[in-house]
Amino acid sequence: MAAPATEVWSSVPEAPPDAIFQLTAAYKADQYEKKVNLGVGAYRDNNGNPWVLPSVKKAQAALIADESVDHEYLSITGLAEFTAASAKLILGADSAAIAEKRVASVQTISGTGANHLGATFLSKFYDFSKHGGGKREIHISNPTWANHKAIFNMCQINPVDYPYYDAKTVGLDFEGFTGALKSAPDGSVFLLHACAHNPTGVDPTRDQWHQIADIFESKKHLAFFDCAYQGFASGDLDADAYSVRHFVARKSISVLVCQSFAKNAGLYGERAGALHVISATPEQNKAVFSQLAVIQRAEISNPPAFGARVVTLLLTDPSLWAQWQKDVKEMAGRIIEMRKALFSLLTEKFKTPAPGGSWDHIMKQIGMFSFLGLSPKQVKMIVDEGHIYMTANSRISMAGLTTSNVEYVASWIDKAARSA
Ligand SMILES: Cc1ncc(COP(=O)(O)O)c(C=O)c1O
Incomplete structure (x- = not known):
């Protein structure tokens, strides 16, 4: 009974x-x-x-006035115009990876959903038995956004700390960080904050990013970038994407990027975000994209439309794009x-x-x-x-x-x- x-x-x-x-x-x-x-x-x-950003107010008003906007489901991987424009925003309009059709972009439930989709994808498809010393681990900075631990635990990937913050200098523990990168087994997964590290506000300099990327290259580590604050660090959307673009340009580093529009577009509750997985070839990219869609279907079926439509206008309408850049700077x-x-x-x-x-x-x-x-x-x-x-x-x-x-x-x- x-x-x-x-x-x-x-x-x-x-x-x-x-x-x-x-x-x-x-x-x-x-x-x-x-x-x-x-x-x-x-x-x-x-x-x-x-x-509410002035650019967002205008985009909202345009959407409400547009009678062709309905409430149908988006496709499983989200609004194609949104994911394409988001990929350009983070990887650069001149990104070789985009031109070579090596970027699988999926719309997610903001940055949290991007982390979760990325973690689930790794959990299913990253061969932890052959990489990273045979352990299902992700290396996360100490400290980091508290939800990282929870998300990776949820996806059966064990989060382990790497040194990042030096309490004595209230700055970056560069020696500790690069030491951890060097001593981790080849093919380990490291989570990196693209800019404006949460919670410390401590970021590597460009020169330090180059040195970090050198180690990723030689150790064949996988870079799991979390980018929740593009534009917030410097006020310049391109400058804040530097670390991600540098890693992707190297080609030999495997990169995933989680992207959120919660902060830089002030769309916290609209849950607009994306996951971008960069592959070595268009064939791999096709397979990766298809599997991301399978996971997404089981998890949320399809993502929410409104925030993605607002962001698409910010990124593709020339006058809203100019206004948004001004808003981010402000x-x-x-x-x-x-x-x-x-x-x-x-x-x-x-x-x-x-x-x-x-x-x-x-x-x-x-x-x-x-x-x-x-x-x-x-x-x-x-x-x-x-x-x-x-x-x-x-x-x-x-x-x-x-x-x-x-x-x-x-x-x-x-x-x-x-x-x-
Ligand atoms: C580092 C980091 N990643 C991801 C997120 C996710 O935010 P959201 O899901 O609201 O986009 C946050 C939010 O605070 C964050 O600080």
Whole structure:
């Protein structure tokens, strides 16, 4: 006899809440007037409000006015105009891989879905018995976006850390990183953040990327790029794609790229993204694309249309393309301004003692996030007493700072830094 419904789930343990979403809930529940949310990785304008990009507003209006737009299913691999334009955006309009028909592009549920589809594809088709020392492993930076671990675990690929962040310099541990690349068995899979590393804001320089690519080439490692912030690092969409384009241009490195339009188009909830798998030949590409479609069919059947249609207009309509580039610059520019403001308050106004002896890392770090380098105890003080919400590792979203709250935030960083 079947177990009674009341008992079927009795052994399911309750999972802890997601740290980031919990932080947002705590912020919302807080009644304090000066509260600040520096937890969530979403852009805010200088009034602390979500920003619908002017280019996106125009694209939306055009879609709504277009009576030929219906609500039919997209194809399994998504909107072809979207995936083609997205591939050009990340790989470059002059990409040889695209011209040679070696890029399999599939529309995904934003960047998370791209990671998941890529992980599932690797899980099914990467021969872990012959590469990477016979272990089903992916090497991920320590630290990384928390969901990476969860996604790869879900796909039966074991995430293992490689050194990345140096707490002493609050910068890149280049020796540790390249040491791990060299000592990993040939054919290992490494996840790389294309730009604006989350959570540290610490990126390799171009010269360092060249050295990293040299090792990938000689060790035949597979590069699994995650690109969630193209345009956010420098304000320039091409410059932020440098690492990916450099690896793909080398031809001998196997590359997968996960792409998200959540941040750079402010389309968080629309779930617009893509996975691009670069193969050596058009024949391989055809087979890879067909298998990605098989996985996609079983997982989501076909992706959502609206966000992809908006992005397609941004990428293909000349006036929207120009406006979008301006919008991206504006977001990146405001973030850079906030970095400067926080840095000068801490160094000039408050003369705050810095964790590693200097606050230079605030200016050097790139993109939406900054790692302050404070201890969990100091962070707790800022959260509990200052009502300024941030993750325990002292990662702050620069987009949560505004000209009206930055001094308040700096004053609490100062108090915490002077406490034990
Ligand atoms: C490194 C990284 N990858 C992927 C994502 C996925 O975001 P989304 O699924 O919203 O595109 C994020 C979002 O924060 C991220 O930081």
